[in-house]
Amino acid sequence: MADPTLAARLDVDGLGARFGDVTAVADLDLSLEPGSFTALLGPSGCGKSTTLAMVAGLLTPTAGDVRLDGASLLGVPAERRPVSLVFQKPLLFPHLSVEQNVAYGLLARGRPRVRRRTGALTGAASRQEVVTQVEEMLERVRLGGLGRRRVGELSGGQEQRVALARALVLRPRLLLLDEPFSQLDADLRAEMRTLVRELHDEADLTTLFVTHDQDEAVELADTIVLMLDGRLAGAGAPEAFYTSPPSVAAARFFGATNEVAGTVVHGHFRGPGPLEPALRLPTTAPEGPAVLVVRPEAVGLGGDVPALVTATRFAGSDVLVDTTLPDGQCLRVRVPLGTRVAVGDRVLLALDTERCTVFAQEALR
Amino acid sequence: MRGRTSLPGLSGLGSPRGLRATTTVVVVAAVLLPLVPLLVWSVAGTWRYPDVVPGRFTRRGLDLVLDGEVVAATATSLLIAVTVAVLACAIGLSAGRAIGLYRFRGRRLVQFLLLAPVIVPGLAVTLGIQVFFVRYGLADTVLGVVLVQLMPTVPYAATLLGAAYANLDVDYERQARTLGSGPWRTFLTVTVPLLRPALVTTALLTFLISWSEYVLTLLIGGGQVTTLPLLLFAAIGSSDRTAAAALGLLVVLPPVVIVLLVARRLRGRDDAWMGLARG
Numbered sequence: 001m002a003d004p005t006l007a008a009r010l011d012v013d014g015l016g017a018r019f020g021d022v023t024a025v026a027d028l029d030l031s032l033e034p035g036s037f038t039a040l041l042g043p044s045g046c047g048k049s050t051t052l053a054m055v056a057g058l059l060t061p062t063a064g065d066v067r068l069d070g071a072s073l074l075g076v077p078a079e080r081r082p083v084s085l086v087f088q089k090p091l092l093f094p095h096l097s098v099e100q101n102v103a104y105g106l107l108a109r110g111r112p113r114v115r116r117r118t119g120a121l122t123g124a125a126s127r128q129e130v131v132t133q134v135e136e137m138l139e140r141v142r143l144g145g146l147g148r149r150r151v152g153e154l155s156g157g158q159e160q161r162v163a164l165a166r167a168l169v170l171r172p173r174l175l176l177l178d179e180p181f182s183q184l185d186a187d188l189r190a191e192m193r194t195l196v197r198e199l200h201d202e203a204d205l206t207t208l209f210v211t212h213d214q215d216e217a218v219e220l221a222d223t224i225v226l227m228l229d230g231r232l233a234g235a236g237a238p239e240a241f242y243t244s245p246p247s248v249a250a251a252r253f254f255g256a257t258n259e260v261a262g263t264v265v266h267g268h269f270r271g272p273g274p275l276e277p278a279l280r281l282p283t284t285a286p287e288g289p290a291v292l293v294v295r296p297e298a299v300g301l302g303g304d305v306p307a308l309v310t311a312t313r314f315a316g317s318d319v320l321v322d323t324t325l326p327d328g329q330c331l332r333v334r335v336p337l338g339t340r341v342a343v344g345d346r347v348l349l350a351l352d353t354e355r356c357t358v359f360a361q362e363a364l365r
Numbered sequence: 366m367r368g369r370t371s372l373p374g375l376s377g378l379g380s381p382r383g384l385r386a387t388t389t390v391v392v393v394a395a396v397l398l399p400l401v402p403l404l405v406w407s408v409a410g411t412w413r414y415p416d417v418v419p420g421r422f423t424r425r426g427l428d429l430v431l432d433g434e435v436v437a438a439t440a441t442s443l444l445i446a447v448t449v450a451v452l453a454c455a456i457g458l459s460a461g462r463a464i465g466l467y468r469f470r471g472r473r474l475v476q477f478l479l480l481a482p483v484i485v486p487g488l489a490v491t492l493g494i495q496v497f498f499v500r501y502g503l504a505d506t507v508l509g510v511v512l513v514q515l516m517p518t519v520p521y522a523a524t525l526l527g528a529a530y531a532n533l534d535v536d537y538e539r540q541a542r543t544l545g546s547g548p549w550r551t552f553l554t555v556t557v558p559l560l561r562p563a564l565v566t567t568a569l570l571t572f573l574i575s576w577s578e579y580v581l582t583l584l585i586g587g588g589q590v591t592t593l594p595l596l597l598f599a600a601i602g603s604s605d606r607t608a609a610a611a612l613g614l615l616v617v618l619p620p621v622v623i624v625l626l627v628a629r630r631l632r633g634r635d636d637a638w639m640g641l642a643r644g
Contacts, residue, residue, distance in 0.1 A: 079543075
């Protein structure tokens with residue numbers, strides 16, 4: 001048995017999945033460091049669950065490779081991969097009790113080991129050991145003492161905890177989670193996030209977590225991998241998606257609504273016509289037509305870019321102000337509550353250049 | 366646990382409990398009442414027209430049932446019916462999986478072909494099949510009878526299990542695989558338990574079809590394979606009412622007992638039985 005504390009490194013190279021004419025996943029590259037917690041983020045239908053199924057061995061990729069610590073998993077059937085998958089639905093076996101559900105994998109994996117090695121029962125094969133491990137695991141997901149329950153007697157949150165326990169008791173080297181909390185209530189979801197993060201840290205796992213919820217990804221993960229239309233649309237630390245998004249699409253997915261068209265000349269982005277020289281910042285983007293992406297909260301009042309207020313909207317902790325630049329482009333600004341702006345005001349805007357990102361026009365596809 | 370709510374003062378026919386009791390009485394009466402004349406005939410020595418009860422009783426019927434030939438026929442019937450039920454379930458599981466789970470070109474055709482033996486009179490087909498069975502040495506054998514009885518049973522098995530498969534969430538199987546369970550283990554420990562209600566229904570139905578099968582057994586068995594229905598028809602043909610009644614009871618009672626036992630075992634579970642949808 002592999003060292004139970006040894007989290008694996010996962011490499012996905014050029015992974016592709018096609019169903020007839022439909023391409024679900026194309027040319028996907030991923031690298032998960034041992035012990036990392038990575039969120040695979042994307043809207044529904046972007047191919048993230050398909051990717052997970054290929055890593056778990058439930059689906060054969062049509063291209064590319066999946067490697068665990070360098071060794072290819074292709075050709076290894078799902079049941080022999082040291083990988084556990086928790087689905088969106090708890091999928092507890094209804095004919096088994098809670099503890100039988102948790103023991104299911106141990107018994108399935110333990111059995112061949114007894115046959116091969118003659119003599120003493122090893123690993124998970126001993127009955128007593130299975131019972132002990134199951135009890136310990138239930139304790140860890142805060143379900144101690146519920147082992148004898150029938151599956152139908154559990155609440156939604158409890159069911160998903162059993163599913164987690166059933167996956168983790170196998171000490172997987174890689175844990176895959178496929179939107180495991182999306183069917184739970186908001187407060188329960190928050191609780192489960194905390195639990196999953198704790199379990200991850202305790203067990204020294206490598207975890208790949210699929211979600212369509214950007215907040216969930218940001219809160220939980222060390223690294224976010226964004227998938228759009230079956231393709232990689234950027235990977236990095238959660239903050240990076242806010243301060244320097246890897247692509248325009250990524251910026252849009254994370255709610256950066258401001259896109260200002262301009263030109264890159266001599267390593268500087270220049271706003272169009274009347275905005276020059278007020279809107280000008282250094283960039284590494286290639287020369288030529290370009291677009292500047294900036295989040296509403298990275299724009300404030302009190303700079304030197306002139307604009308006209310066209311609308312204001314109360315947004316809870318602050319106010320969203322829609323403005324029009326002299327050349328007709330729109331810029332949304334987030335200002336603190338109590339800032340005195342009204343429709344028709346002429347204001348001067350300041351862009352936080354640290355949080356502005358410039359992309360070549362072609363990047364807009 | 367199943368909640369049993371009953372409002373005070375409303376017990377009796379209107380309450381769920383009263384309704385269930387009434388239903389049970391009606392069903393049991395409908396099943397058992399027709400058996401009463403059979404029961405009386407089986408012990409009647411003479412029973413002439415105006416008499417309400419037979420004039421003379423005999424234990425000839427009981428002796429007959431315990432006779433070596435009848436016991437042997439019962440064993441043969443049981444062997445054939447159990448084998449047919451098991452085989453029909455096995456074939457039905459694989460065919461049902463194909464038509465219930467997968468969408469493929471020609472699926473409707475396969476579905477129709479599976480049902481065809483029920484639509485086309487079995488007698489007509491069997492007359493043709495017999496020629497081949499004689500050629501392959503299957504005629505006059507238990508194996509031949511088992512094979513020919515698959516014809517009227519497999520269509521039902523495939524249809525029932527196909528419907529059950531259509532309701533099956535295959536993610537349970539996928540989950541089992543990722544927990545380290547191989548395809549066979551997954552089938553035995555996850556799929557079969559999930560399909561259990563439908564499997565029980567199918568096994569029962571195919572057992573009963575085989576148990577009461579007469580024409581196909583006669584044609585293929587050629588009088589060499591003697592099952593209970595064959596003895597029963599012989600007795601009816603010879604106008605021996607006592608023997609016919611005794612054998613009739615022997616043919617009818619085991620199925621009734623099995624159905625009641627299984628229904629009792631399955632009641633109180635969450636599974637819907639006979640109906641195929643799972644809650």
